[in-house]
Amino acid sequence: MEFRSNTSPHITGTGSVPAVMREVLYALIPGAAVFCWFFGWGVLVNLALAAGTSVAAEAAMLRLRGRPVATTLRDNSALLTGVLLALCLPPLVPWWIPVIGALFAIVVAKQFYGGLGYNPFNPAMVGYVVLLISFPFELTLWPVPNAMAGNGPGLLDTLRMNLAGILPDGTAIDALTMATPMDTIKTGLGLNQTLSEIMSGPAFGAYSGTGWEWINLLFLLGGLWLMWRNIIQWQIPAAMLVSLFVFALLFYLSNPDVYSSPVFHLLSGATMLGAFFIATDPVSACTTTRGRLLYGAGIGFFVYIIRTWGGYPDGVAFAVLLMNMAAPTIDYYTQPRVFGHRRD
Amino acid sequence: MPDQKAHLHTCPGGLVLPGNKSVSTALPIVGPVIPARLTLPLQQHIGGPSNLLVSPGESVKKGQPLSIASEYISAPVHAPTSGTVVDIGNYPVPHPSGMQAQCVILETDGRDERFQPHHGTEHYSQLEPYNLRGRIREAGIVGLGGAGFPTPVKLNPGPGREIDLLIINGIECEPYITCDDMLMREAADEIIGGLQIIRHALQVRECIIALEDNKPEAITAIENAIETSDNQHIRVSAIPAVYPSGGERQLIRILTGLEVPTQGLPSDIGIICHNVATIAAVYRAIVEHEPLISRIVTITGAGVVQPRNIRALIGTPISELVEQCDGYTEGVERLIMGGPMMGFALPSDHLPVIKTTNCLIAATRDEMPPPRPAIACIRCGECARACPASLLPQQLYWHAKNSDFDKAQDYKLFDCIECGCCAYVCPSHIPLVQYYRYAKTEIWALEQEREKSERARRRHDFRLKRLEQIKQERAQRLQHKKDALKKTVRKDEDPRKAAIQAALERVHAKKISSGDVAKNVDNLTNEQSKMIDEVDRRRSKKQDSPRETRH
Numbered sequence: 079m080e081f082r083s084n085t086s087p088h089i090t091g092t093g094s095v096p097a098v099m100r101e102v103l104y105a106l107i108p109g110a111a112v113f114c115w116f117f118g119w120g121v122l123v124n125l126a127l128a129a130g131t132s133v134a135a136e137a138a139m140l141r142l143r144g145r146p147v148a149t150t151l152r153d154n155s156a157l158l159t160g161v162l163l164a165l166c167l168p169p170l171v172p173w174w175i176p177v178i179g180a181l182f183a184i185v186v187a188k189q190f191y192g193g194l195g196y197n198p199f200n201p202a203m204v205g206y207v208v209l210l211i212s213f214p215f216e217l218t219l220w221p222v223p224n225a226m227a228g229n230g231p232g233l234l235d236t237l238r239m240n241l242a243g244i245l246p247d248g249t250a251i252d253a254l255t256m257a258t259p260m261d262t263i264k265t266g267l268g269l270n271q272t273l274s275e276i277m278s279g280p281a282f283g284a285y286s287g288t289g290w291e292w293i294n295l296l297f298l299l300g301g302l303w304l305m306w307r308n309i310i311q312w313q314i315p316a317a318m319l320v321s322l323f324v325f326a327l328l329f330y331l332s333n334p335d336v337y338s339s340p341v342f343h344l345l346s347g348a349t350m351l352g353a354f355f356i357a358t359d360p361v362s363a364c365t366t367t368r369g370r371l372l373y374g375a376g377i378g379f380f381v382y383i384i385r386t387w388g389g390y391p392d393g394v395a396f397a398v399l400l401m402n403m404a405a406p407t408i409d410y411y412t413q414p415r416v417f418g419h420r421r422d
Numbered sequence: 423m424p425d426q427k428a429h430l431h432t433c434p435g436g437l438v439l440p441g442n443k444s445v446s447t448a449l450p451i452v453g454p455v456i457p458a459r460l461t462l463p464l465q466q467h468i469g470g471p472s473n474l475l476v477s478p479g480e481s482v483k484k485g486q487p488l489s490i491a492s493e494y495i496s497a498p499v500h501a502p503t504s505g506t507v508v509d510i511g512n513y514p515v516p517h518p519s520g521m522q523a524q525c526v527i528l529e530t531d532g533r534d535e536r537f538q539p540h541h542g543t544e545h546y547s548q549l550e551p552y553n554l555r556g557r558i559r560e561a562g563i564v565g566l567g568g569a570g571f572p573t574p575v576k577l578n579p580g581p582g583r584e585i586d587l588l589i590i591n592g593i594e595c596e597p598y599i600t601c602d603d604m605l606m607r608e609a610a611d612e613i614i615g616g617l618q619i620i621r622h623a624l625q626v627r628e629c630i631i632a633l634e635d636n637k638p639e640a641i642t643a644i645e646n647a648i649e650t651s652d653n654q655h656i657r658v659s660a661i662p663a664v665y666p667s668g669g670e671r672q673l674i675r676i677l678t679g680l681e682v683p684t685q686g687l688p689s690d691i692g693i694i695c696h697n698v699a700t701i702a703a704v705y706r707a708i709v710e711h712e713p714l715i716s717r718i719v720t721i722t723g724a725g726v727v728q729p730r731n732i733r734a735l736i737g738t739p740i741s742e743l744v745e746q747c748d749g750y751t752e753g754v755e756r757l758i759m760g761g762p763m764m765g766f767a768l769p770s771d772h773l774p775v776i777k778t779t780n781c782l783i784a785a786t787r788d789e790m791p792p793p794r795p796a797i798a799c800i801r802c803g804e805c806a807r808a809c810p811a812s813l814l815p816q817q818l819y820w821h822a823k824n825s826d827f828d829k830a831q832d833y834k835l836f837d838c839i840e841c842g843c844c845a846y847v848c849p850s851h852i853p854l855v856q857y858y859r860y861a862k863t864e865i866w867a868l869e870q871e872r873e874k875s876e877r878a879r880r881r882h883d884f885r886l887k888r889l890e891q892i893k894q895e896r897a898q899r900l901q902h903k904k905d906a907l908k909k910t911v912r913k914d915e916d917p918r919k920a921a922i923q924a925a926l927e928r929v930h931a932k933k934i935s936s937g938d939v940a941k942n943v944d945n946l947t948n949e950q951s952k953m954i955d956e957v958d959r960r961r962s963k964k965q966d967s968p969r970e971t972r973h
């Protein structure tokens with residue numbers, strides 16, 4: 079009898095890139111849901127626009143580059159990029175903000191470099207940073223959290239606002255929006271207020287901004303689930319959170335009136351989203367075990383620096399891109415000791 | 423109870439794989455069926471081929487040598503039963519490349535008559551290790567765990583190498599394979615017997631039998647056998663079932679915490695490893711005078727009706743073993759020799775069982791689906807986490823793919839044991855091991871090329887050098903003649919004075935070289951000599967004093 083031939087190994091595991099990306103998407107659901115709960119329908123509108131644009135842009139680019147379109151789209155990576163980008167955007171931005179961001183992320187940051195696996199920078203963060211630099215005003219359009227406003231604009235109102243720029247009757251944009259907690263702190267400190275004065279305001283909850291603490295906690299939950307599912311490893315998130323915590327603690331202890339508490343940092347802005355979902359993007363991160371620890375710690379360090387002394391309220395995107403740049407070098411110098419070789 | 427985990431160390435990487443083992447352990451091992459024809463390749467081992475001793479038409483008896491080891495690393499082949507040699511020629515053999523090789527074709531006569539070897543029947547303990555090795559060598563025993571390295575060579579660590587630990591490897595970490603498990607269950611006393619022989623041959627006291635903690639029957643059988651044999655210094659160590667902990671280097675690391683240096687052998691660190699089936703074969707050879715003519719083979723997979731273990735004569739066609747398992751099931755698609763991780767695919771079942779055939783897997787499409795299309799590496803690092811050699815498989819892949827072989831070697835390509843863990847976990851389904859094999863083959867080819875041209879270059883250089891040497895010698899001879907002429911001319915010098923001066927110089931030189939006299943001490947002032955004397959006195963005192971206190 080004759081048999082089909084092949085080389086070893088003859089069996090393979092069940093893991094696949096589409097499955098990995100799908101699980102990451104699932105893990106984002108709780109955080110995204112609370113985000114939506116606190117900040118309204120705009121989150122969903124952004125998600126739809128960014129994800130749709132990402133997938134469409136990926137399809138168009140693949141076709142232009144003569145790559146298989148249907149099979150590649152199935153890897154879910156473009157979808158994930160769009161979703162991550164949307165989760166960084168303020169919910170009241172006009173429709174073209176997520177669209178431009180997603181276009182830039184997929185076309186320039188990903189496909190120009192050769193597509194999945196070849197992009198040195200995290201595409202979602204490139205898209206976000208481009209928006210932040212080009213449209214700083216739009217990116218401050220954070221609504222008043224629903225929990226405080228009693229009730230935010232409904233789905234139709236949101237659609238009308240985001241897509242057509244029509245505000246609900248009798249409201250001004252200023253009444254709908256409000257500075258983020260980190261912005262508030264920056265401004266307050268600039269006015270020589272102490273932290274405890276600033277944080278007694280209505281925008282703050284028990285540990286950080288109203289709503290933000292919950293959003294962060296649920297992204298943390300999703301991240302832990304990913305770890306448990308073996309989709310991500312602990313090194314990058316742990317190193318990032320520990321280093322952010324340690325730097326925040328050092329300065330906080332030196333002067334608690336000026337420097338926010340470490341817990342505030344862990345539960346503010348994009349900390350948890352960044353630690354578990356953005357910094358862990360395998361393509362642009364470090365791959366060695368020790369390298370990942372350094373990489374994560376570096377992100378935590380830069381996040382703290384940028385938040386505390388930088389010109390932008392949150393620093394996750396810049397910190398991730400900075401460490402993306404360093405990743406190949408870190409990988410090179412943190413190669414593990416090969417079995418049977420002495421450490422040299 | 424075996425000392426579980428008590429002395430165990432960790433090994434990098436590795437995978438817990440679905441075992442698929444119980445299907446083939448339900449039935450006991452069945453004895454050999456003598457097929458009509460046996461195909462016996464002359465090379466079933468690592469090393470030089472064996473030299474033929476028989477010719478077509480000759481009748482041979484069971485256990486008669488058909489060939490003789492051609493060099494130190496080689497092994498003879500024996501007739502597994504009585505019959506007639508009908509042909510000697512090239513036939514397909516089980517090999518990853520599907521090649522043909524020289525085989526003896528034996529038509530069996532069914533009488534199974536034994537060949538009477540003429541060596542003595544002394545108890546092994548009366549034999550010198552040297553003689554014992556000779557008998558194991560004559561019996562054609564090679565490593566039965568899969569590699570097929572001649573066993574007597576491993577029993578001779580060489581002068582000056584102390585062996586202080588013998589490891590008997592009962593780990594079958596690859597899925598499906600159960601032949602060693604069944605052997606341990608059914609013939610534990612052969613294993614302990616073989617162990618004592620090997621211990622005598624190596625003159626080593628400490629011994630560990632290692633097996634996986636998911637083989638309770640085998641553990642009990644081995645422990646009972648140890649008890650009845652009344653042996654000291656045999657430890658049974660049950661280790662967790664992680665692939666590839668049965669690899670020699672991995673197992674040594676797990677049991678002792680030591681790492682065999684990459685270019686070295688286990689004997690470099692005083693350890694020797696033998697597979698359980700190998701030492702059972704040693705037992706049969708030394709105590710029962712039966713050379714290696716059969717082995718236990720696992721026939722398994724969803725592609726056979728009744729998976730089981732069979733003691734098969736070497737040379738038995740695989741198709742006949744499948745018959746013993748009630749044939750193939752519908753949907754059988756692939757035939758693998760060895761395990762699913764490191765074994766190789768056989769193109770057909772008209773191939774013989776050889777000494778290293780531990781397992782045959784007849785697989786259906788569900789069991790071993792065709793490879794999925796590969797996509798780009800997403801640098802997830804899963805491969806590095808799984809790699810038991812602590813390599814960075816994705817870097818190796820990158821450089822192998824770009825044919826950047828120097829870089830691949832910088833990343834220690836040749837430390838890759840081709841275990842397949844990386845390819846198993848890769849979510850992008852990249853056939854990583856294929857790239858490594860490709861790179862290794864290319865590098866070997868390049869090296870051979872280089873060696874060839876290097877040899878040619880050396881020959882050329884050598885010739886140039888010789889020509890140069892001849893030229894120089896000629897010139898020197900000429901110079902000598904000239905000098906001799908000159909000396910005879912310089913008559914004005916006093917020959918006696920010159921001789922005295924020369925003798926003085928010789929003495930001085932001798933003193934300096936023997937350290938009696940410091941250099942640059944001629945022409946000293948008085949004060950300087952005094953100081954030196956002072957220092958010398960102090961120094962000698964210092965040297966003396968500790969010796970005195972020790973009295």
Ligand code: SF4
Binds near residue numbers: 805815819
């Ligand atoms: S497992 Fe595959 S995809 Fe992941 S880093 Fe290794 S080669 Fe790349």
Ligand code: SF4
Binds near residue numbers: 805811837844
């Ligand atoms: S095949 Fe080589 S590179 Fe891959 S896991 Fe095994 S040893 Fe490591």
